[in-house]
Amino acid sequence: MYFFEWLSWLAAIDPKEEREAFEKQNKTIKKRIIYESEEEEEIAAAKKSACDAPKSRGPVYVFNENVLEMRSGMWEDKRGLISILSLTVIIMIISGLEIAFNSIKTLIDLASDYQGEPYGERLYLALFFLSTTLCILWFYLKYGLRFTRFEMFTSRHLLIRFNRITQQVYLHRPAYCGGIVTLPWNGVSSSGADKKSTIASGVGLPLALTWSSAFSGTLRTELIWVGKSSNNFTELQAEWEFIRRFMDEGPEGLPRPHITSHFPWPWQAFTPQFEGLTHYFRSSPRVLKCGLLLLSPAFLIIGTGHWVSLLLCWKPRWPKIIREAGLPGKPVPALTTVDDYPPHIQERLRENAYLWAIRPGKRPERKPRASKRRPKSPI
Structure with missing residues (x-):
């Protein structure tokens, strides 16, 4: 929006x-x-x-x-697409953090009364989802939140x-x-x-x-x-x-x-x-x-x-x-x-x-373009 x-x-x-650097690269823009x-x-x-x-x-x-x-x-009628994309990313972050915290909670429960149960899978899930979600969260807060603010919050x-x-x-x-x-x-x-x-x-x-x-x-x-x-x-x-x-x-x-x-x-x-x-x-x-x-x-x-x-x-x-x-x-x-x-x-x-800045006076008249073609022969 x-x-x-x-x-x-x-x-x-x-x-x-x-x-100036942009204008040098795009000389066609007037x-x-x-x-x-x-x-x-x-x-x-x-x-x-x-x-x-x-x-x-x-x-x-x-x-x-x-x-x-x-x-x-402008583009108020096109509002909604950024909201959908932002909500998708936010839901992904929340879901990833929930899985990571549940795995960490399970590991803590196992450590408090450990009886030889396997914990490798839970440890892998906790580390994977926590690291991945934190990376996505950092990237979103640094680069994506500014675009979310165009339509939300x-x-x-x-x-x-x-x-x-x-x-x-x-x-x-x-x-x-x-x-x-x-x-x-x-x-x-x-x-x-x-x-x-x-x-x-x-x-x-x-x-x-x-x-x-x-x-x-x-x-x-x-x-x-x-x-x-x-x-x-x-x-x-x-x-x-x-x-x-x-x-x-x-x-x-x-x-x-x-x-x-x-x-x-x-x-x-x-x-x-x-x-x-x-x-x-x-x-x-x-x-x-x-x-x-x-x-x-x-x-x-x-x-x-x-x-x-x-x-x-x-x-x-x-x-x-x-x-x-x-x-x-x-x-x-x-x-x-x-x-x-x-x-x-x-x-x-x-x-x-x-x-x-506005230039004073009137816009100068365009000079007629001289034709580069050679005049036709009378013959």
Whole structure:
């Protein structure tokens, strides 16, 4: 669930030496350069009305006069596979330790009243399972636990909260993904505002909200994926228009969304597996539909892992200052800056700030490519 956020955070704090070495080995990868004029166009498009039928497909957890809180994050619908693999390893470790401790207990009982019984088999089992399980446990704690934390023993969801009184946006993320961030509403751009900023017509992707380094305060671009995966660009437009009207005009006139509970009900684990697939069911041929039906057991397995992941996580909780933001007499949270991070993270963010820097002016026009072919002879 947090895998995409973790990769984005690693890209922001990656040491410069490692980045340069990677770029030398992969010269075909080109960095996207953004110019000031392009950013102004995207922000201006985000301030305009995107459609006449705003609608939120959720999940929405809070909706009132001041606050709109939604699920965020990429690949939430794919959650469950890491949980299944992690549980398999954990069960193997517990089973191995149980066999080893039972064998040791039997050896202790034999030693306390030894009457010549053979003990070689028990001694072998104890040594084998204890050494093997401890090696697996060490390897898992050192390398595997970090991946388990993407879906288990962490906050149940990534959240994004819009506060129209303070005109701020709050992101709820674990510390290893960048932590909780406060961003200004002014300066946001959206993939639902203009087709130019939409990836692959929005099919199979959630709504993307972006704050450039000029507005984020963390010297990097903040990219947040909001809500469910979409089937077309129209759904992205409706989702974005719902958020824009709430923040700019208020909740009046907006259709009230279905409020989702934080309690881990089973259907909250199985329904996300089909987000963004309606498009394929409607327009695909019968052969592909049959193939999707044959894959239904895989959806069932991943959905079960998804539910286990929800059960082994806890409800995310905002800091008190964010929960009370916008209430009369309560302070307004300060915007997140690079100085809010530990010194070693600040150093990395400042070193890599050039990666997200915006170039002034407009993008230079491409020069027409001169043809290398020789002109044909008039004969």
